[in-house]
Amino acid sequence: MPSTIVTLKVNGRAQEFLTRPGTTLLDALRDSLSLTASKKGCAQGTCGTCTVLLDGKPVFACLVPVETVAGRSIETLEGLAAGDVLHPLQESFIALFATQCGFCSSGMIMAAKGLLDRNPDPSRADVVRAISGNVCRCTGYEAIIDAVLDAAAKMKKAAPSRRKAAE
Amino acid sequence: MLRAIDVPQTTAEALSSLARARDALVIGGGTLVMPKVQAGISGLGALVSLSRLKLDKIAIKGDKVTIGAATTLAAIGEERGLAFLQPAIESVGSPTLRNLATIGGNLFTEQPYGDIAVCLLALDAEATVATKRGMKKLPVAELLKKGIGRDAIVTAIGFKKPEKGTWFYRKAMRRAANSASIVTIAAHCSQSKGRVAKARIALGGCGTKPVLAAKAAAALEGQKLDADAIAKAGALLIQDAAPFTDAYASAWYRARVLPVHFRRAILGE
Structure with a gap:
C-alpha cells in the first residue's frame, strides 16, 4: 500500500507530509515534522510522555494512527512559548524544580495545559487526576503538582489584566 | 508492519473494507489495537478506522439510552444524563486515555480491563451490530461470550437507565x-x-x-x-x-x- 499525504494543523499552522500506513501521530510529529518535544516512552499508551492536545484534549499520540486525525488540530509543547517568552506552565516547572531528567516534562505540561484550558482554577486533586496517565520515574510528582497549581494561580492573576487590555 | 489503514466515511464502506482484508482489525480509539500494532504482533495487516463514521452520539429519551459505539469514555463521563455511570468511567485508565478509549472498544477488552463492559452486562445492554446482511441486535451478555464474528461492526449500545438508588x-x-x-x-x-x-x-x-x-x-x-x-x-x-x-x-x-x-x-x- 502506498504512502498517503496527510494534512494537520500543528500549533496553529497547516502542515502536510507523506506517511506510511499506520504511522502514529507521535512518529509523524517527531520524524516528519521534526517536533521532538513529544517523547516515545512505552509506545503502549501507559507512560504519557507522548501527550499532545488533539482539538484541545490531551491524548496519547502513540495510540493515534495519523491518517485517522487528518485535518484536525494538534498542539505540542513546541507551540506553548511565544518566541522567547515561556508559557506560565513552563516558567513554573523551572521555578519550582519540577523537571529532573526531563523525559516526562513535555507530556506532563501538555496534560496540565489540557486541564488548565478547561478548568483555570483546579484543586490539587484535579491536578493529580489530570496527570494520572503520566509517569515520572524520577518520582518528582509533588513538585510537578505544585508547579501546575503555581501556573494556574499566575494565569488567573494575569487573566483580568489581559481582559482589560483587550477592552 | 501495516499494509493499509482505511478511514471509511460510511458503515457500508467499512464492512466492505473488512471483508476485503482477512487480516484487518477494526480500530476505534486505538487504545487496544495500537499497542498491538506497536508491538508488531504478526498476522495484523490492515486497520479499518471508525473515526469518520459519526458513531459518537449519545441519545437519551426518558429512560432509554443509546450510545454510538465510537463515543469516547470522556464524553460519556461528561454526559449529565448518565451521571450514574461517572464513577465507573473515572475508574478506567486516566483522563488522557479516556479521551481516546471508546465504549464499543471496551466490549472487546480482556479482563482485568473493561470495567464499562462489566457495567453494560449488569445493565443487560444490547449492542447494535452492522453486518453485510444488515443490522442486528445482540445482547451484550451474548456478545461477551461469543464475540461478533468477522466482517461485523458494533455501531451502538443501548440500555435502560436504572432508577435512582438501584x-x-x-x-x-x-x-x-x-x-x-x-x-x-x-x-x-x-x-x-x-x-x-x-x-x-x-x-x-x-x-x-x-x-x-x-x-x-x-x-x-x-x-x-x-x-x-x-x-x-x-x-x-x-x-x-x-x-x-x-x-x-x-x-x-x-x-x-x-x-x-x-x-x-x-x-x-
Whole structure:
C-alpha cells in the first residue's frame, strides 16, 4: 500500500507530509515534522510522555494512527512559548524544580495545559487526576503538582489584566 | 508492519473494507489495537478506522439510552444524563486515555480491563451490530461470550437507565487512579416495597470476560438489601466467578476480597 499525504494543523499552522500506513501521530510529529518535544516512552499508551492536545484534549499520540486525525488540530509543547517568552506552565516547572531528567516534562505540561484550558482554577486533586496517565520515574510528582497549581494561580492573576487590555 | 489503514466515511464502506482484508482489525480509539500494532504482533495487516463514521452520539429519551459505539469514555463521563455511570468511567485508565478509549472498544477488552463492559452486562445492554446482511441486535451478555464474528461492526449500545438508588458500582484497584481491576462489581437491583424485585450482578477480574453472578443475584431477590442478605449473596459470588492470577493480584486474593467489595458496593461503604 502506498504512502498517503496527510494534512494537520500543528500549533496553529497547516502542515502536510507523506506517511506510511499506520504511522502514529507521535512518529509523524517527531520524524516528519521534526517536533521532538513529544517523547516515545512505552509506545503502549501507559507512560504519557507522548501527550499532545488533539482539538484541545490531551491524548496519547502513540495510540493515534495519523491518517485517522487528518485535518484536525494538534498542539505540542513546541507551540506553548511565544518566541522567547515561556508559557506560565513552563516558567513554573523551572521555578519550582519540577523537571529532573526531563523525559516526562513535555507530556506532563501538555496534560496540565489540557486541564488548565478547561478548568483555570483546579484543586490539587484535579491536578493529580489530570496527570494520572503520566509517569515520572524520577518520582518528582509533588513538585510537578505544585508547579501546575503555581501556573494556574499566575494565569488567573494575569487573566483580568489581559481582559482589560483587550477592552 | 501495516499494509493499509482505511478511514471509511460510511458503515457500508467499512464492512466492505473488512471483508476485503482477512487480516484487518477494526480500530476505534486505538487504545487496544495500537499497542498491538506497536508491538508488531504478526498476522495484523490492515486497520479499518471508525473515526469518520459519526458513531459518537449519545441519545437519551426518558429512560432509554443509546450510545454510538465510537463515543469516547470522556464524553460519556461528561454526559449529565448518565451521571450514574461517572464513577465507573473515572475508574478506567486516566483522563488522557479516556479521551481516546471508546465504549464499543471496551466490549472487546480482556479482563482485568473493561470495567464499562462489566457495567453494560449488569445493565443487560444490547449492542447494535452492522453486518453485510444488515443490522442486528445482540445482547451484550451474548456478545461477551461469543464475540461478533468477522466482517461485523458494533455501531451502538443501548440500555435502560436504572432508577435512582438501584445502581451499585465498585472497583478495587492497586491505587486510586489509572489501574487495572482487582475485582469490579456492577449491580442493578430494582426494588419494590423495600425488597429487591430483580437483581443483576456482573463481575470483573473474575474471568477473561465480565461474568454474571446469577446465583448471588437470585439470592438477593425478594430480600431487603440489609447486611445479612448481602453477606449471604456475597458468599455465592464465587460460584459464578473464576478469579485469575496476574501482576495485580492472585486468584486467591481476588476470591478472598470479592464478597468484601460486593458488600462495600451495595452498602456504599
